[in-house]
Amino acid sequence: LLVVQLKLKMSRRGPQEPPHLPALPVIGSLLSLRSPHPPHVHFKELQQKYGQTYSLMMGSHSVIIVNQHTHAKEVLLKKGKTFAGRPRTVTTDILTRDGKDIAFGDYSATWRFHRKIVHGALCMFGEGSASIEKIICAEAQSLCAVLSEAAAAGLALDLSPELTRAVTNVVCSLCFNSTYCRGDPEFEGMLHYSQGIVDTVAKDSLVDIFPWLQIFPNANLHLLKQCVSVRDKLLQKKYDEHKADYSDHVQRDLLDALVRAKRSAENNNTAEISAESVGLSEDHLLMTVGDIFGAGVETTTTVLKWAITYLIHYPQVQRCIQEELDSKVGGDRSPQLSDRGSLPYLEATIREVLRIRPVAPLLIPHVALSDTSIGDFAVRKGTRVIINLWSLHHDEREWRNPELFDPGRFLNSEGTGLTIPSPSYLPFGAGLRVCLGEALAKMELFLFLSWILQRFTLSVPPGHSLPSLEGKFASSVNRQLGDSMPRSFLVKKHQSGSKKSNHGGLKSESQETSCNTHEDSLLHINNPPHHYRPAYSPQPQTMSSSSCMLSVRTDQLYLPSSPKTYPLSLIDPYSEAYSKCPEDDYKPERSCTKVDMEIQCVTPNPTRRESLLAPCIPVLALFPAVPPSSTSSSQDHFECLDCHKKYLSFSGLPKHKQLHCEWSSKKYFSCKYCEKEYSSLGALKMHIRTHTLPCVCKLCGKAFSRPWLLQGHIRTHTGEKPFSCLHCSRAFADRSNLRAHLQTHSEVKKYQCASCFKTFSRISLLAKHQEAGCPLS
Numbered sequence: 001l002l003v004v005q006l007k008l009k010m011s012r013r014g015p016q017e018p019p020h021l022p023a024l025p026v027i028g029s030l031l032s033l034r035s036p037h038p039p040h041v042h043f044k045e046l047q048q049k050y051g052q053t054y055s056l057m058m059g060s061h062s063v064i065i066v067n068q069h070t071h072a073k074e075v076l077l078k079k080g081k082t083f084a085g086r087p088r089t090v091t092t093d094i095l096t097r098d099g100k101d102i103a104f105g106d107y108s109a110t111w112r113f114h115r116k117i118v119h120g121a122l123c124m125f126g127e128g129s130a131s132i133e134k135i136i137c138a139e140a141q142s143l144c145a146v147l148s149e150a151a152a153a154g155l156a157l158d159l160s161p162e163l164t165r166a167v168t169n170v171v172c173s174l175c176f177n178s179t180y181c182r183g184d185p186e187f188e189g190m191l192h193y194s195q196g197i198v199d200t201v202a203k204d205s206l207v208d209i210f211p212w213l214q215i216f217p218n219a220n221l222h223l224l225k226q227c228v229s230v231r232d233k234l235l236q237k238k239y240d241e242h243k244a245d246y247s248d249h250v251q252r253d254l255l256d257a258l259v260r261a262k263r264s265a266e267n268n269n270t271a272e273i274s275a276e277s278v279g280l281s282e283d284h285l286l287m288t289v290g291d292i293f294g295a296g297v298e299t300t301t302t303v304l305k306w307a308i309t310y311l312i313h314y315p316q317v318q319r320c321i322q323e324e325l326d327s328k329v330g331g332d333r334s335p336q337l338s339d340r341g342s343l344p345y346l347e348a349t350i351r352e353v354l355r356i357r358p359v360a361p362l363l364i365p366h367v368a369l370s371d372t373s374i375g376d377f378a379v380r381k382g383t384r385v386i387i388n389l390w391s392l393h394h395d396e397r398e399w400r401n402p403e404l405f406d407p408g409r410f411l412n413s414e415g416t417g418l419t420i421p422s423p424s425y426l427p428f429g430a431g432l433r434v435c436l437g438e439a440l441a442k443m444e445l446f447l448f449l450s451w452i453l454q455r456f457t458l459s460v461p462p463g464h465s466l467p468s469l470e471g472k473f474a475s476s477v478n479r480q481l482g483d484s485m486p487r488s489f490l491v492k493k494h495q496s497g498s499k500k501s502n503h504g505g506l507k508s509e510s511q512e513t514s515c516n517t518h519e520d521s522l523l524h525i526n527n528p529p530h531h532y533r534p535a536y537s538p539q540p541q542t543m544s545s546s547s548c549m550l551s552v553r554t555d556q557l558y559l560p561s562s563p564k565t566y567p568l569s570l571i572d573p574y575s576e577a578y579s580k581c582p583e584d585d586y587k588p589e590r591s592c593t594k595v596d597m598e599i600q601c602v603t604p605n606p607t608r609r610e611s612l613l614a615p616c617i618p619v620l621a622l623f624p625a626v627p628p629s630s631t632s633s634s635q636d637h638f639e640c641l642d643c644h645k646k647y648l649s650f651s652g653l654p655k656h657k658q659l660h661c662e663w664s665s666k667k668y669f670s671c672k673y674c675e676k677e678y679s680s681l682g683a684l685k686m687h688i689r690t691h692t693l694p695c696v697c698k699l700c701g702k703a704f705s706r707p708w709l710l711q712g713h714i715r716t717h718t719g720e721k722p723f724s725c726l727h728c729s730r731a732f733a734d735r736s737n738l739r740a741h742l743q744t745h746s747e748v749k750k751y752q753c754a755s756c757f758k759t760f761s762r763i764s765l766l767a768k769h770q771e772a773g774c775p776l777s
């Protein structure tokens with residue numbers, strides 16, 4: 001009887017708490033979190049003891065760590081709305097004026113509306129004349145020019161700030177319609193404060209775990225406040241300038257688009273919209289721009305640095321990309337976004353960089369907004385949830401040899417099309433909180449890398465060791481985007497024998513042999529969980545630099561390290577300096593390492609460079625779909641990341657993704673922009689138009705979800721009123737307005753109050769009556 005009773009009791013108990021790390025009062029699990037490794041690596045290790053999903057205490061906060069993709073997708077997609085909260089911390093409150101941005105703003109109606117208009121503004125902006133592709137290509141062009149010029153003049157150059165500058169300039173053009181030259185004081189100031197914010201916010205800060213520590217002097221917080229106040233002055237200045245010469249008819253940049261979207265939403269008199277737009281202040285718009293700088297610059301620059309670092313380690317990969325570029329783009333024009341479909345190996349390399357070194361290895365912490373569960377585990381309201389992307393991207397059950405850099409894993413067996421070999425891949429997150437800049441980042445990565453690799457070969461000259469592949473983790477458990485980034489490295493431009501790439505000649509070189517040798521060794525791995533493409537299998541460069549010599553480009557960049565170079569380290573070598581130095585002595589990292597990178601020219605090739613620097617750049621939308629490869633013959637080129645559904649044509653995939661596929665066995669159609677769910681795909685499609693607002697008025701830029709709404713709106717410009725009343729002389733621009741008007745002539749008023757039986761000609765009048773409080777209700 002006792003056993004039966006116990007069993008009954010247990011079956012009634014419901015979901016269990018996840019296994020948890022030991023915790024002490026006040027400090028929580030801090031003692032168990034001490035590790036020489038960065039948090040994401042340590043969290044992965046802790047799986048051995050506690051399982052893939054476990055919990056710990058950060059001070060008084062309960063935190064769940066998720067290390068597997070099924071639970072991750074449950075949090076991000078299936079229960080996206082329940083887990084859409086963000087924790088508030090001391091540093092993010094300083095940074096975002098108490099969460100008035102998107103990334104750290106807690107989930108609410110205002111946040112939803114905010115994200116919706118920013119998303120819409122980004123989409124609309126891309127359709128304007130200042131296309132984002134044009135902006136990125138202009139920056140890629142000046143980046144390559146700087147590299148070539150420095151090389152021609154034999155000057156030393158620090159590549160790291162050049163990449164930061166290029167990416168920052170893209171964001172400046174996008175947000176403010178302004179680009180800056182090197183040395184421009186405003187631009188240098190911007191780089192300086194951005195770096196200060198990244199460096200201070202990214203540091204482990206006890207004050208975020210124990211907010212009461214604020215009462216003590218804190219150099220980091222002080223520095224952060226200083227950088228934020230410089231940023232805010234600049235943002236305010238830009239905002240005031242924009243407001244002063246704002247016009248409904250011209251859209252110069254994202255700030256214009258945001259102002260317009262906010263105004264048009266406020267003027268749109270549907271009850272739902274006006275309720276949501278309440279509370280969306282100028283602060284929100286300013287913090288949005290702050291977010292785009294904060295989330296858009298460091299992340300993209302870091303990925304570019306990782307890509308370059310890996311390409312030096314894996315020269316075969318670099319050569320394969322260059323061969324692809326030479327055959328698909330050639331040397332007479334520069335790469336453009338429409339080449340993406342025909343450069344699958346470059347795309348696969350970008351995916352592999354994002355997998356092996358996820359720039360936000362812990363995403364941004366999510367918070368459960370109500371009592372819920374993850375798998376079989378109970379989760380209480382207010383629990384913070386950390387998705388350990390590092391574990392997902394290095395899961396041995398999902399990825400064969402996850403520590404190996406192998407772009408081939410993202411290619412189909414023919415090597416002609418792209419694929420996602422595992423559902424355990426979420427470099428930009430997913431669901432309601434998916435990265436807002438995913439499309440922009442992908443465009444930047446593609447264009448910058450293709451432009452550089454078309455012109456330069458990156459390698460380490462003899463006598464120098466390769467840059468380390470270890471990263472620097474710069475984020476704490478309870479904070480924002482982490483980043484594990486490569487440190488600075490040296491770059492040298494070097495002589496090349498031929499004007500054109502001579503890949504034929506390369507075949508006989510030792511590098512080619514090593515590529516094949518490695519192919520053999522990789523083929524010995526048993527039980528491949530996914531397809532494998534040996535022809536593109538890379539081999540890590542050995543640390544002997546003599547084997548790195550390649551001469552496949554006219555211009556060759558060398559990336560040696562030097563005694564001055566800081567090694568890639570898990571610990572920020574400057575952190576001590578920051579905490580000790582008064583703010584006035586603060587020097588951003590790039591200035592500390594300026595001497596570390598150099599490009600030295602031996603033989604510039606002006607003829608070829610000249611033709612490359614005058615590209616023909618088409619105007620494209622901000623979020624264009626990647627076109628299919630014209631040469632592709634594969635049956636499964638395009639695969640959905642979430643449900644692995646495969647598409648023959650490229651056009652099928654974005655459509656499917658836009659509607660956010662049903663990734664689990666449960667059937668539901670959820671909106672990727674908000675929490676709404678529909679049981680039919682058709683209904684979801686209709687709903688999604690209210691986010692994307694595809695029908696844009698050419699006269700004023702106001703956007704609508706349906707063509708007929710746009711048609712009606714255009715009549716407000718033309719004055720046309722095609723719908724006239726048969727009873728009186730009144731005419732209307734809109735059929736629905738005529739219909740409502742006809743009610744005023746009707747003997748029978750259709751809309752009756754259920755309480756007092758008074759009738760009304762319009763439903764809006766009945767609603768008003770009820771809202772005002774029907775005396776009998």
Ligand code: HEM
Pocket residue numbers: 076102103104115291292295296297299300303359360363364365427428429430432433434435436437438440441442
């Ligand atoms: C390669 C570059 C980038 C990577 C790998 C990346 C990755 C991510 C990740 C993993 C998240 C967190 C998702 C979550 O918490 O669930 C995120 C959020 C975000 N990202 Fe990015 N990002 C990149 C570039 C950008 C750019 C260029 C922008 C600017 C337009 C941007 C804007 C944002 C914003 C606003 C959020 C917060 C979204 C929200 O909380 O609703 N990101 N990103």
